[in-house]
Each structure stands twice: as structure tokens, then as C-alpha cells.
Amino acid sequence: MKAQLISIGNELLIGDTVNTNASWMGQFLNDLGIEVTRVHTISDEQELIASTVSESMKESDLVITTGGLGPTHDDITKTAIAELFGINLIQNDAVLNYIKELFASRNIPFSESNTWQAMVPENCEVLFNKAGTAPGMWFHEHDCFLAVLPGVPYEMKYLMKKGVAEKLRQESSSIGYIHTQYLKTAGIGESTLSDYILGDLTSYLNSHVSMAYLPSFGSVTLRITGKGATKEEAIQHTESLIRHIKLRAGDFIYAEEKETTLSEQVGKLLIEKDLRIGTAESCTGGLIASTITDVPGSSSYMQGGIVAYENEVKIAELGVSQHDLDEFGAVSKPIALQMAHGVAKALGTEIGISTTGVAGPGGGSEEKPVGTVWIGYFSPEQHFAVKALFTKDRLVNKQRSTIVALEIVRRVLSGIDELPYGLKKEFA
Amino acid sequence: MKAQLISIGNELLIGDTVNTNASWMGQFLNDLGIEVTRVHTISDEQELIASTVSESMKESDLVITTGGLGPTHDDITKTAIAELFGINLIQNDAVLNYIKELFASRNIPFSESNTWQAMVPENCEVLFNKAGTAPGMWFHEHDCFLAVLPGVPYEMKYLMKKGVAEKLRQESSSIGYIHTQYLKTAGIGESTLSDYILGDLTSYLNSHVSMAYLPSFGSVTLRITGKGATKEEAIQHTESLIRHIKLRAGDFIYAEEKETTLSEQVGKLLIEKDLRIGTAESCTGGLIASTITDVPGSSSYMQGGIVAYENEVKIAELGVSQHDLDEFGAVSKPIALQMAHGVAKALGTEIGISTTGVAGPGGGSEEKPVGTVWIGYFSPEQHFAVKALFTKDRLVNKQRSTIVALEIVRRVLSGIDELPYGLKKEFA
Numbered sequence: 001m002k003a004q005l006i007s008i009g010n011e012l013l014i015g016d017t018v019n020t021n022a023s024w025m026g027q028f029l030n031d032l033g034i035e036v037t038r039v040h041t042i043s044d045e046q047e048l049i050a051s052t053v054s055e056s057m058k059e060s061d062l063v064i065t066t067g068g069l070g071p072t073h074d075d076i077t078k079t080a081i082a083e084l085f086g087i088n089l090i091q092n093d094a095v096l097n098y099i100k101e102l103f104a105s106r107n108i109p110f111s112e113s114n115t116w117q118a119m120v121p122e123n124c125e126v127l128f129n130k131a132g133t134a135p136g137m138w139f140h141e142h143d144c145f146l147a148v149l150p151g152v153p154y155e156m157k158y159l160m161k162k163g164v165a166e167k168l169r170q171e172s173s174s175i176g177y178i179h180t181q182y183l184k185t186a187g188i189g190e191s192t193l194s195d196y197i198l199g200d201l202t203s204y205l206n207s208h209v210s211m212a213y214l215p216s217f218g219s220v221t222l223r224i225t226g227k228g229a230t231k232e233e234a235i236q237h238t239e240s241l242i243r244h245i246k247l248r249a250g251d252f253i254y255a256e257e258k259e260t261t262l263s264e265q266v267g268k269l270l271i272e273k274d275l276r277i278g279t280a281e282s283c284t285g286g287l288i289a290s291t292i293t294d295v296p297g298s299s300s301y302m303q304g305g306i307v308a309y310e311n312e313v314k315i316a317e318l319g320v321s322q323h324d325l326d327e328f329g330a331v332s333k334p335i336a337l338q339m340a341h342g343v344a345k346a347l348g349t350e351i352g353i354s355t356t357g358v359a360g361p362g363g364g365s366e367e368k369p370v371g372t373v374w375i376g377y378f379s380p381e382q383h384f385a386v387k388a389l390f391t392k393d394r395l396v397n398k399q400r401s402t403i404v405a406l407e408i409v410r411r412v413l414s415g416i417d418e419l420p421y422g423l424k425k426e427f428a
Numbered sequence: 429m430k431a432q433l434i435s436i437g438n439e440l441l442i443g444d445t446v447n448t449n450a451s452w453m454g455q456f457l458n459d460l461g462i463e464v465t466r467v468h469t470i471s472d473e474q475e476l477i478a479s480t481v482s483e484s485m486k487e488s489d490l491v492i493t494t495g496g497l498g499p500t501h502d503d504i505t506k507t508a509i510a511e512l513f514g515i516n517l518i519q520n521d522a523v524l525n526y527i528k529e530l531f532a533s534r535n536i537p538f539s540e541s542n543t544w545q546a547m548v549p550e551n552c553e554v555l556f557n558k559a560g561t562a563p564g565m566w567f568h569e570h571d572c573f574l575a576v577l578p579g580v581p582y583e584m585k586y587l588m589k590k591g592v593a594e595k596l597r598q599e600s601s602s603i604g605y606i607h608t609q610y611l612k613t614a615g616i617g618e619s620t621l622s623d624y625i626l627g628d629l630t631s632y633l634n635s636h637v638s639m640a641y642l643p644s645f646g647s648v649t650l651r652i653t654g655k656g657a658t659k660e661e662a663i664q665h666t667e668s669l670i671r672h673i674k675l676r677a678g679d680f681i682y683a684e685e686k687e688t689t690l691s692e693q694v695g696k697l698l699i700e701k702d703l704r705i706g707t708a709e710s711c712t713g714g715l716i717a718s719t720i721t722d723v724p725g726s727s728s729y730m731q732g733g734i735v736a737y738e739n740e741v742k743i744a745e746l747g748v749s750q751h752d753l754d755e756f757g758a759v760s761k762p763i764a765l766q767m768a769h770g771v772a773k774a775l776g777t778e779i780g781i782s783t784t785g786v787a788g789p790g791g792g793s794e795e796k797p798v799g800t801v802w803i804g805y806f807s808p809e810q811h812f813a814v815k816a817l818f819t820k821d822r823l824v825n826k827q828r829s830t831i832v833a834l835e836i837v838r839r840v841l842s843g844i845d846e847l848p849y850g851l852k853k854e855f856a
Contacts, residue, residue, distance in 0.1 A: 013464045015455030020446055022469065027443030036441045038476075039469035041450065048466075279714075279735070285721025286707075286714030289735040293713025296789050296822055304741035307707065307717040307733035309726075313775055317732070317745070347741055361724050394724055 001172065003029055004056040005039045008049060008067035008077055009151055012041050021066050021156055028160055031178045031225055032168070034062065044068050049080035057144040064164065067151030069134040071113050078137075081148060082121040085141060089119040092126055095135045102133065124148075127163030131155045136163050145171065176227050179234035183222040183245060185252040186262050187407040187420020190215045197249050204244055208237040211245075217396070218403035219262065251416045254407070262406050263291045263298075269413040270301035275350045275379075277409070279305035280318050280343035282330065283357035283373055287402045303347045308339065318342030331356050331368050333426055336385040340376030352378040353409060354385075355401050360394045373401045377408055384425040429600065431457055432484040433467045436477060436495035436505055437579055440469050449494050449584055456588055459606045459653055460596070462490065472496050477508035485572040492592065495579030497562040499541050506565075509576060510549040513569060517547040520554055523563045530561065552576075555591030559583040564591050573599065604655050607662035609670060611650040613680040614690050615835040615848020618643045625677050632672055636665040639673075645824070646831035647690065679844045682835070690834050691719045691726075697841040698729035703778045703807075705837070707733035708746050708771035710758065711785035711801055715830045731775045736767065746770030759784050759796050764813040765856055768804030780806040781837060782813075783829050787822045801829045805836055812853040 005025055011017040022039045029036055037060060042048050049068070056063045068077030082089050096118035103110045117133050120126055127136030127147070132155040139146040147164045149156050168175040185193065190213050205211060208228065214221040222245065226238035246253065254265045270277060279289045289305035292298055306317045311330055314320040319342040324334045336354050344352030357373030364370035371390040377383070386408070390400045407420040419425060433453055439445040450467045457464055465488060468480050477496070484491045496505030510517050524546035531538045545561050548554055555564030555575070560583040567574040575592045577584050596603040613621065618641050633639060636656065642649040650673065654666035674681065682693045698705060707717045717733035720726055734745045739758055742748040747770040752762045764782050772780030785801030792798035799818040805811070814836070818828045835848040847853060 012451070013454050013467065014458045015451040015453070018446060018448055018451045019467075023440070023443040023446045025443070026441050030442045037471060039441065039447075039467075041467035041469070043465060281714075281717075284718070285726075285730070286709075286717030286733055286735065289709075289714030289737075290712070290718050290826070293735075293737065293787075294823060294826070298713075299737055302713070302737050304737040304745070305714055305735035306745075307714065307721075307735070309717075309721065309730050309732040310775075313732035317734075317774070346745070347738075359721075395722060398718070398722070 001034045001062060001168075001174065002060045003034050003036050003062040003064065004060045005036060006049075006052055006056060006063065006065040007039060007041045007151075008044060008065055010043050010074075012067075013043055021151065021153055024153070024157065025064065025066075025160060028165075029062075031180075031227070032165065032175055033227065034168075034175070044074050044076060046076050046080045046083070049077055050084040053081065053146065054084055057142055057146060060144065062145045062147070062168070064147045064149060066149045066156050069148070069150045071116055071133075077148060078119065078121065081137070081139075081146075085121060085123055085139070087121045087123050090122050091115070092118050092120050092135065095120070095126060095128070098128070099133050125167075127159050127167070129155055129159055130162075131158035138163065138167050140171075173229075176229045177231045177234040179226045179228075179231065179238055181224045181226075181238050181242060182256065182258040183224065183242070183249075183253050184219065184255040184258075184260065184262075185222065185249060186219045186254050186403060186410070188220065188249075188252045189421070190220050193220055193249065193252070197252075198245060201241065201244055201248070204241045209241050211241065217399045218407075221258070251411070251418060254410055261295070262403060262410065264295050266292070266406050266410050266413070267295045267298055267301060269410060270351075273413060275413075276301050276303045276348075277351040277353065278303045278343040278347035278349040280339035280352060280354040280376075281305060281307050282309060282314070282339070282355055283359040284355045284398050284401050284405070285309060285359075287398050288353065288355065288405050291402055291406065303349045306343055306346065314339060314342075317346060319345065329368070331358055331372055331374060333374055333385045333387070334428075336374035336376035337378075337383060337428055338376075340378035340385070341383060344378050350379055351409065352376070353405050354378075355405060357388075357397065357401060359397045360392055371397055373397065375401065375405050375408060377412065379412070382412060382425075384427050386419060386423040386425060388421070388423055429462045429490060429596075429602070430488045431462050431464050431490040431492065432488045433464060434477075434480055434484060434491065434493040435467060435469045435579075436472060436493055438471050438502075440495075441471055449579065449581055452581070452585065453492065453494075453588060456593075459608075459655070460593065460603055461655070462596075462603070472502050472504060474504050474508040474511070477505055478512040481509065481574065482512055485570055485574060488572065490573045490575070490596070492575045492577060494577045494584050497576070497578045499544055499561075505576060506547065506549065509565070509567075509574075513549060513551055513567075515549045515551050518550050519543070520546050520548050520563065523548070523554060523556070526556070527561050553595075555587050555595070557583055557587055558590075559586035566591065566595050568599075604657050605659045605662040607654045607656075607659065607666055609652045609654075609666050610684065610686040611652065611670070611673060611677075611681050612647065612683040612686075612688065612690075613650065613677060614647045614682050614831060614838070616648065616677075616680045617849070618648050621648055621677065621680070625680075626673060629669065629672055629676075632669045637669050639669065645827045646835075649686070679839070679846060682838055689723070690831060690838065692723050694720070694834050694838050694841070695723045695726055695729060697838060698779075701841060703841075704729050704731045704776075705779040705781065706731045706771040706775035706777040708767040708780060708782040708804075709733060709735050710737060710742070710767070710783055711787040712783045712826050712829050712833070713737060713787075715826050716781065716783065716833055719830050719834065731777045734771055734774065742767060742770075745774060747773065757796070759786055759800055759802060761802055761813045761815070761854055762856075764802035764804035765806075765811060766804075768806035768813070769811060772806050778807055779837065780804070781833050782806075783833060785816075785825065785829060787825045788820055789822060799825055801825065803829065803833050803836060805840065807840070810840060812855050814847060814851040814853060816849070816851055 339354035
């Protein structure tokens with residue numbers, strides 16, 4: 001099945017809004033096995049809308065428009081479509097009642113201009129929009145399906161999933177269901193993961209199940225997409241691949257839900273084990289503490305932290321040895337070890353985590369180039385530091401150090417011996 | 429002048445890449461006074477490229493394609509264009525030499541497949557691409573201008589500014605120059621700024637100068653765009669408006685360069701006045717310290733910070749009074765005042781800044797709802813706290829508190845009495 005998308009709205013052409021709808025729909029349809037051959041972005045002009053819809057319908061099996069369905073005078077998509085088909089707009093009572101009830105429940109006065117939202121072309125089937133007030137519309141004319149959707153991303157997505165995908169399944173047996181599962185990994189690079197850990201999984205990939213690597217700072221999310229004639233079959237098609245991924249990469253996976261963050265996962269482990277944590281940060285400058293406290297309820301395990309940017313603070317607040325600072329420098333194993341231990345002692349926590357490094361762009365040397373970071377870990381059972389070398393970019397170094405520090409905590413608390421990126425524990 | 433854009437690439441249709449090029453170009457051309465009437469996003473198919481270019485050229489005065497100019501076999505835009513015009517591809521020696529030199533300077537071996545980059549249709553004028561290896565191309569055929577550009581955003585932008593805009597000016601006297609100036613404000617809402625402070629500036633706006641409000645967390649950037657027949661005239665057209673904006677909103681403006689951050693500006697003031705700062709954070713959890721240390725060289729004024737998430741830490745590390753915690757609660761004026769003073773004392777800095785609040789989603793009460801934040805400021809000259817009420821969203825509350833805290837420091841150091849958002853100084 002071939003599809004074309006028509007994005008309607010002047011705001012897209014003058015660059016006020018980036019057309020994220022088109023890329024989301026492209027991926028959604030691609031996953032359903034539908035090929036998007038082109039996207040038209042056009043202005044809110046009635047003639048242009050009509051001619052573009054008409055041309056696209058001749059060239060493809062499915063056409064989807066977004067935008068121009070609001071209650072104001074420049075929203076003329078419905079009028080253009082009705083004219084194109086030579087059809088009247090009629091009032092849909094179900095939609096009108098829904099909008100009236102919605103307004104009443106929100107205590108918004110219902111104005112007559114809102115009745116326009118309930119007018120639809122006679123030849124359409126309404127795609128009920130529970131995410132907003134503008135109904136979607138479904139047409140089957142000249143051997144082509146046409147879906148007319150609002151441009152608000154949240155409403156468009158709702159109607160693509162609940163309306164368009166459902167209709168396509170009724171109309172074509174080749175359109176099935178999709179199930180997407182995310183596995184979030186940390187502390188391993190995309191290429192190591194794909195080449196060395198998951199490389200031979202290609203034999204588990206087929207037309208029913210696919211996998212994508214979505215890398216971001218220090219973290220790679222795996223997206224596994226299963227397809228099937230039923231929802232259950234789609235889920236089933238992902239299961240064997242997911243089982244094999246977990247067998248090989250289980251230690252790297254920190255979450256199986258798209259929204260779960262590494263700091264949330266660390267929080268869960270701390271609660272589970274009834275432990276409290278404190279942070280001692282130099283090069284990360286507070287980012288680890290801030291990331292930990294992004295999680296609602298983190299006060300139940302986050303005691304606090306010391307941002308020890310200056311050496312005096314390291315000495316006064318964390319009990320770091322002036323002698324070791326002089327002998328080894330601030331960016332060194334002994335200092336990282338002392339900071340982690342020092343913060344646990346100062347704040348009375350079981351776990352202390354520390355960073356000291358050269359964030360850049362200045363301050364690097366041959367021995368300790370920009371990107372050199374020591375991360376320290378302290379608990380009554382384990383006390384070690386690791387040395388990492390990140391990038392030349394200050395903000396990236398702060399980010400990476402934070403993720404590696406959190407991933408170290410997660411692995412230690414999960415009983416995983418191996419450290420992120422194959423880093424080595426160095427003891428006092 | 430009417431234009432159409434053609435974005436070429438399968439990655440755009442299957443949703444792997446969002447078409448940000450089209451919106452950037454839409455804005456750029458709009459500023460030049462050129463109306464973009466439609467954007468076509470199409471796959472890398474030779475026939476489709478040729479027919480879309482041909483159709484678009486019939487309908488408009490300017491057509492710009494992006495994408496499909498790389499050295500691999502699926503990059504076929506050049507071939508499609510050459511076929512469309514019935515023209516051969518010839519080697520451009522200047523481009524070839526440039527690529528060879530570029531590779532040599534980077535110590536990359538020059539392979540024969542790279543000579544393909546230097547092949548261009550005979551009827552084009554080369555738009556030299558100093559930002560990459562694929563040259564842009566300029567055609568004038570059938571009363572229409574056609575620009576063929578690479579899809580890499582950085583290279584596209586370079587060629588739009590250096591190549592396309594220049595050519596259009598040569599060809600049409602109606603195409604002028606654009607000058608864009610940014611004024612960054614903090615601590616004032618978009619609507620207050622536009623309705624009460626800058627409302628009557630509309631009389632300074634005309635076809636030569638326009639203004640846009642670009643709001644982000646706690647900060648509103650003003651974009652002033654001037655147009656003129658020369659670069660100087662474009663600059664000149666912005667000057668009177670900028671002067672009037674500064675007269676009215678000068679105290680809110682913290683930077684005149686797009687890239688400058690509020691924490692950079694605070695850093696400059698601290699260096700100028702030779703002062704050091706320390707942070708005492710509860711609800712912001714380290715975000716203020718992290719934001720301050722995002723700035724390269726911040727170690728020259730940032731001493732460090734205490735993330736005092738638990739009350740015990742507030743007492744032990746910041747000298748906050750147990751009695752006041754019991755009587756007023758952690759989220760209160762006395763505690764904010766004591767934290768700001770305490771951190772300056774503990775870390776030996778001139779300035780101390782503190783936050784204590786209900787970040788949410790839990791922990792709110794009728795008296796202190798989610799979003800209530802006390803921010804404390806201490807210096808030997810001034811010691812006060814302010815009470816703000818932000819949102820129900822935890823991360824937004826952290827962000828807003830951080831910006832307001834930094835903006836308070838900026839204003840005090842700049843000798844501005846008024847506080848952000850009209851907040852009131854409360855003394856001990």
C-alpha cells in the first residue's frame with residue numbers, strides 16, 4: 001500500500017513550526033507496512049488543498065491530511081474537501097453533543113462558532129476524536145482512502161492509532177498490528193553493543209520483527225517492533241528476540257519502559273535495599289545530584305551532596321588530604337576515593353559517589369587531557385575509583401560522567417561485577 | 429517572488445529524520461521577502477526527482493532542492509537534474525582541487541569515488557561549498573531559478589547564506605539583506621513584556637523591521653529582524669527599534685548575543701567585581717550549581733555548593749537552626765535566609781544563594797502548595813529572601829527556581845533594584 005501525506009498550514013511554510021507530524025506519521029505507517037512516497041506541505045488555500053488531495057489520490061492508495069480543522073476562518077480543509085467531492089457539510093449530532101459535554105465539564109461557555117466543529121462532509125465516516133474537539137474524517141472515493149485529521153500532534157497521534165489504523169485493518173487484510181517494546185541500556189557504546197554483543201541476532205530478525213538502535217548521551221535504547229495479524233501475534237513475534245537480547249545484554253539493560261530513566265532505576269534499587277546516597281562532585285558541578293533529584297520522591301534516599309569545585313571545599317567539607325592534593329593533583333584516584341568516602345561520612349549515608357576531572361575546554365595536560373575523569377564509589381562493602389576518558393566537550397563530559405556514575409551505582413546494587421564501558425575498579 | 433522547496437531523502441519519509449531544513453529555509457526565505465508556497469518531501473528516485481523539479485519550476489520563480497548529493501550510489505539528485513535538462517555532467521576542476529586539498533589537510537586518503545563530488549551539470553553555476561565537499565548548483569532555466577543544495581543542515585545553511593541569497597540579489601533588485609539581532613531577557617513573562625512594557629512599540633514596526641518573541645523556561649528572547657537594500661541599511665533599520673526596546677526593557681535584558689546564557693552573564697559580573705559564589709540548594713537539588721559550572725572557566729568564581737536535601741544536612745553543613753526548622757518548616761523565609769548565609773560562611777564566599785521549596789508532585793499543603801519556593805540571597809551588603817510560586821511540574825519548578833536565582837544575582841550585581849517577576853525582597 002502506498003501513501004501520501006499532506007501537511008496543511010502557513011506556519012509550516014514560514015518556518016514557525018517544524019513538521020514533526022510528517023516524520024511521526026512516516027514511521028507509524030512504515031511500521032504498518034505502508035510506504036509513504038511523498039509529503040506535501042502546503043498553505044491554507046482552498047484551491048491548493050483540493051488540487052493536492054485530488055492529485056495525491058490518483059497516485060496512491062491512502063492519503064492523509066493534517067491541519068486546517070480548527071474553528072477559525074483560516075481553517076478551510078473541510079470546505080476544500082467537500083467542494084472537491086461536490087458534497088454538502090452536515091451537522092454530526094454525536095460530535096456536537098460530545099463537544100457540548102466537554103465544554104460543560106470544563107466550565108467553558110459553548111459558543112455558536114463551536115458548532116462548526118461538528119459539521120462534516122456527507123460522504124465521510126467520522127473518526128471520533130476523544131483527544132480534542134475537531135473530529136477526524138474517513139473517506140473511500142475513487143479507489144483511494146482519505147483520512148482528514150487535525151494538526152495538533154497529540155490529537156493526530158490519537159486518531160492515527162485509534163482511527164486510521166483501525167479503518168485500514170478493516171479494509172485491508174494486509175494491515176496488521178504493531179507492538180513496540182523498548183529496552184534501555186547504559187554504559188555500553190552503540191557499536192560495541194551491535195558488533196560484539198548483539199551482532200549474531202540478525203538471524204532472529206525477519207519481516208515480523210525488527211530492531212533499531214536509538215543512541216543518546218551514554219545510553220542506547222533498543223526499539224523492538226513486532227508485527228502481526230492480531231495484537232497478541234505482534235507481541236509474540238517480539239518475544240524470542242527480546243529473550244535472546246536479554247540473554248546476551250541483560251546486564252546492560254536498566255529499564256524495559258521507554259519513559260524510565262537511569263536515575264529512577266537507581267532510586268528504586270536504593271529504596272529496595274533501604275540505602276541512602278550522597279554525592280561529592282567536582283567536574284560534574286552538581287549535575288549528578290540534580291539528576292538524582294529529578295525523580296519524584298528522591299528525598300527518601302537522597303541525603304544531599306557537596307559540590308566541591310575548589311580544593312579548599314574538598315578539604316574542608318570532604319576531608320580530602322592536602323598532602324594528596326599536592327602530590328597527586330585534584331584529578332586523581334586518591335582524591336576520588338577520599339571524596340566518595342568523605343561525603344558518605346559527612347552526610348551520614350551508606351553510599352557516596354564522587355567525580356573529579358578535567359571538564360574542559362581548558363585545564364588539560366599531556367598526562368591528564370581534557371575529558372579525563374575519576375569517579376569514586378564508597379559503601380561499607382566496596383570502595384573503589386575508576387578512570388574514564390571522555391570527550392573534548394565540557395557539557396558532554398558532565399553528562400557522560402553523570403551517567404557512568406549512576407550506572408556504577410546501579411550495577412553495584414544489582415550485584416553486577418562488570419563496570420560500564422569495561423572500566424576497571426581501582427582500589428586504595 | 430514565489431518559491432517551492434524539494435526535500436529529497438528516504439530517511440525523511442520513514443520518519444528517521446525530521447525535516448528541520450524546510451522550516452529553517454522557510455523562515456530564511458520569508459525574511460528575504462520570498463513566499464514559500466509548498467514543500468515537497470520525496471524519496472531518492474531519479475524519475476520522481478526530475479518530475480517534481482520540473483513541475484515546481486513551472487509553478488514558481490525559485491525552486492530549491494536539498495539532499496541526494498553525497499558520494500554513494502543512492503545519491504542521484506545530480507543525475508536526475510542533468511537528465512531533466514538533457515545535459516552532461518562535467519568535472520569541475522576548482523571543486524576537485526578543493527576536495528583534494530581538504531582531504532590532504534585532514535590526512536584522509538583521497539579515493540576515486542570522491543571525484544564524483546566534483547561532477548556537475550554543464551549548464552550550472554557552481555555554488556562553492558566551504559562547509560563540506562558537495563558543491564551547490566545554480567541554474568536559470570525556463571524563467572525560473574533552481575538551486576540544488578546538500579542536505580546536511582550545516583552545509584545547506586552555509587550555501588543559503590553565501591550562495592543562494594547572493595545570487596538572488598544579483599538577479600532581482602527586490603531581494604535585499606537581512607540583519608537579525610537578539611535581545612535576551614529574564615525574569616519577566618512574555619505577556620507582561622509584550623502587553624505592558626513593549627506594547628506601544630508597534631508603531632516602530634514596519635515592512636523594514638519586525639520583532640518576534642521567543643519564550644523558553646523563564647526567559648524570553650526578542651528577535652529583531654531588519655531588511656534593507658544593503659547590509660548597512662538592514663542594520664540601520666533595526667537600530668531605532670532596539671534603542672526603544674532598551675529604553676523600556678533595559679533592566680530585563682541580560683545579553684545581546686543569541687548564544688550567551690544567563691549563567692555566563694552572571695559569571696562575567698562576578699569576575700568583573702572579583703567576587704566568589706556558593707550555592708545552598710534544597711528543591712533545585714544541584715541544578716543551580718550545575719548551571720553555573722556549565723560555563724567554561726567558572727572555577728574562577730564558583731567555589732562550590734551544598735545540596736541540602738535532608739534537614740540534617742541543612743543543620744550540619746549550613747548551620748540552619750533546628751528550632752526554626754521546627755517552628756517555620758524547611759520551606760520558609762528564615763531557612764532560605766540561613767541557608768544563603770550559611771553556605772557563604774561555610775565555603776568562604778562573598779555571595780551565597782539558596783533555594784528551599786516544594787518541587788512536587790508530592791509534599792504540597794494548603795499553606796505551601798507544590799511550586800512554592802523560597803530563594804535566599806546573601807552578601808555582606810544585602811541579605812534577603814523572596815517567595816515565588818511556580819507550577820505543579822517538578823522539573824519546571826527546578827528550572828524556574830534556577831533562572832530566578834541567577835537573575836536575582838545578576839540584578840543585584842548590576843545595581844538593579846527591581847527583582848524578577850516583581851518579586852519582593854523580604855529581610856530577616
